[in-house]
Amino acid sequence: MNLKRVVVTGLGALTPIGNNINEYWEGLVNGKSGSAPITYFDTENFKTKFACEVKNYNPTDFFDRKEARKLDKFAQYAIVSSEEAIKDAAIDLEKVDKFRVGVIWGAGIGGLETFQEEVIGYASGNGTPRFNPFFIPKMIADIAPGHISIRNGFMGPNYTTVSACASSANAMIDALNYIRLGHCDIIVTGGSEAAVTIAGMGGFNAMHALSTRNDSPETASRPFDATRDGFVLGEGGGALILEEYEHAKARGAKIYAEIVGGGMSSDAYHMTAPHPDGIGVERVMLNCLRDAGVSPEQVDAINTHGTSTPLGDVAELKAITKVFGDHSSDININSTKSMTGHLLGAAGAIEAIASILAMQNSMVPPTINHSVADENIDSSLNLTLNKAQKREITYAMSNTFGFGGHNACVLFKKLDE
Numbered sequence: 185m186n187l188k189r190v191v192v193t194g195l196g197a198l199t200p201i202g203n204n205i206n207e208y209w210e211g212l213v214n215g216k217s218g219s220a221p222i223t224y225f226d227t228e229n230f231k232t233k234f235a236c237e238v239k240n241y242n243p244t245d246f247f248d249r250k251e252a253r254k255l256d257k258f259a260q261y262a263i264v265s266s267e268e269a270i271k272d273a274a275i276d277l278e279k280v281d282k283f284r285v286g287v288i289w290g291a292g293i294g295g296l297e298t299f300q301e302e303v304i305g306y307a308s309g310n311g312t313p314r315f316n317p318f319f320i321p322k323m324i325a326d327i328a329p330g331h332i333s334i335r336n337g338f339m340g341p342n343y344t345t346v347s348a349c350a351s352s353a354n355a356m357i358d359a360l361n362y363i364r365l366g367h368c369d370i371i372v373t374g375g376s377e378a379a380v381t382i383a384g385m386g387g388f389n390a391m392h393a394l395s396t397r398n399d400s401p402e403t404a405s406r407p408f409d410a411t412r413d414g415f416v417l418g419e420g421g422g423a424l425i426l427e428e429y430e431h432a433k434a435r436g437a438k439i440y441a442e443i444v445g446g447g448m449s450s451d452a453y454h455m456t457a458p459h460p461d462g463i464g465v466e467r468v469m470l471n472c473l474r475d476a477g478v479s480p481e482q483v484d485a486i487n488t489h490g491t492s493t494p495l496g497d498v499a500e501l502k503a504i505t506k507v508f509g510d511h512s513s514d515i516n517i518n519s520t521k522s523m524t525g526h527l528l529g530a531a532g533a534i535e536a537i538a539s540i541l542a543m544q545n546s547m548v549p550p551t552i553n554h555s556v557a558d559e560n561i562d563s564s565l566n567l568t569l570n571k572a573q574k575r576e577i578t579y580a581m582s583n584t585f586g587f588g589g590h591n592a593c594v595l596f597k598k599l600d601e
Contacts, residue, residue: 187364191599192440193432194273194425195537196265196374200236200418200524204268208534209541211523212549213572217402218524219416225382232394234401235380236418236525254318255331256295257378261421261530262328263335266372269423270336273437275370277336286340286368287329288359290352290375292529292586293384294325300383332372340368346529348586349489351375352422353532356594357446359426369431374533376421388417391456395492406553407490407519408497408567415491418525422533441540441596445476451589458496458585462503465583468591469507472581476595480508483515484577485548487539489585490519491526498560500583505562516548516575518568523552532584536594539580543598548573
């Protein structure tokens with residue numbers, strides 16, 4: 185079967201280090217940290233008092249007050265980032281076949297703030313069940329692509345993938361497959377998350393998953409460093425327009441990159457911990473390479489899952505050395521979570537965007553905040569420490585893994601006409 189080629193024709197981002205694509209890239213290449221004390225609520229009783237919040241975001245810059253009240257922040261982030269991507273792709277909504285345009289989105293948690301507010305409201309009452317009529321539609325994870333399709337009239341496949349932190353990578357892979365099998369011309373894909381809430385911080389603190397470096401939040405996310413002590417929670421949204429190559433070419437679209445493969449696997453090991461030998465991670469990268477028909481030696485850059493956790497970082501790098509062998513030391517390996525924090529279900533999207541922009545600009549963003557080498561990590565690996573590095577990139581890989589052992593991996597290629 186001849187599969188159709190799929191390219192990326194639009195990008196959008198709303199992140200802790202930049203509120204659009206240009207700002208996001210500037211933040212990445214300059215090693216900007218998005219971590220700072222939490223402003224959303226009083227953290228006095230919390231073990232962790234900082235996060236990577238989206239800065240200078242005002243819902244009324246994008247929505248009227250009535251509409252904003254009907255949208256959880258995770259859905260707002262989805263709409264804002266997707267609208268930027270649609271505009272960037274210069275899609276003429278009057279000319280496309282809207283039955284062949286879909287929205288496949290990723291969200292690991294969905295409307296956590298809405299859920300939290302409604303439950304607190306009920307618990308503080310007299311037992312009478314008084315709930316906002318928008319409670320359920322604001323909270324459910326699938327509402328984000330629903331809003332995107334309603335606003336634009338897109339009538340192709342429309343749903344949310346929920347696989348924890350692998351959610352938006354899984355969404356991209358589904359979008360890739362729909363298009364290359366000929367079922368769609370264009371799919372808006374990506375992910376969003378807004379879990380910097382009392383419940384989100386409290387829950388992750390209870391698991392001992394978060395860094396507690398409260399005296400220096402800007403350096404708390406330090407993937408691969410020997411002193412790392414957990415991830416930094418982030419929020420935001422990232423959107424990509426995936427399009428069938430001939431369709432994009434026919435309308436004269438700008439093309440950022442080709443998406444050539446996607447892989448998925450499961451650790452089948454533990455609810456929250458990775459397999460210590462990285463077996464599932466090794467398999468997902470092999471599956472991705474096999475799907476793309478690309479050899480390990482062709483890969484130039486890998487944006488790792490790299491969450492800054494003691495177990496996860498080591499397991500992932502072990503898997504990379506197994507898959508890529510001697511070539512591992514020739515790859516630019518980095519973790520942009522050192523700057524953005526962990527956006528959970530949106531991580532795959534914003535990190536794929538980072539990989540594409542690195543390819544476009546021949547520059548690999550750094551892994552910041554590294555100061556102490558970890559003796560459990562192969563010292564021959566180029567982890568792109570603390571400063572961006574120039575690099576011509578033909579193939580760029582992006583890894584994302586989630587609680588439950590969900591692993592996803594996507595591979596991009598500089599466009600070869």
